[in-house]
Amino acid sequence: MRWFSIQFGAVFTLFMIAALGSWYEGSGILNDPWEWKYSAPLSTLIHGDITSESQILQLDHFVYAAKFQPLLPLIMVFSGLYLLLLIAYRLFRQRIRLFAGLLVTTAVLLFALSYAVYPSPTAGGHMFFYSGLSAGLLTLSCAALYYRGQKPGQEQQV
DSSP states (O other), rough: HHHHHHHHHHHHHHHHHHHHHHHHGGGGGOGGGGHHHHOOOOHHHHHHHHSSGGGGGGGHHHHHHHOOHHHHHHHHHHHHHHHHHHHHHHHHHOOHHHHHHHHHHHHHHHHHHHHHHOOOHHHHOOOOOOHHHHHHHHHHHHHHHHHHSSOOTTOOOO
């Protein structure tokens, strides 16, 4: 319980710092009207053509930051992923197949994220592609090792 709390607290703090930094970096979209069409997909989905900065949603700040200054958004994504897997491990540690299935599902989602940003011409798109691909392979490997490390019918030792 103690290691869980320490890990959770540290990674949650890292996540919040990265999220605030990403949001701040992404606020640059308000000063780049020529990028609104390409870097504000959620605002475009809701408002159609964006004509003023007041129409830009806060979530599009993260998209802009991920495209042009991807370090903090990457830290935010992977610390959030770590938090979710940490919580899932805590909840499903007695259910080996369920946790391994969750890891495989997470790997597939990471591969899908990589594929979605693959054609991006920006440095951030390339970083998200290679990072998502690497994290997906790592997660898939962890799922295989975790599942293979347990004998059929054996419950994990607490």
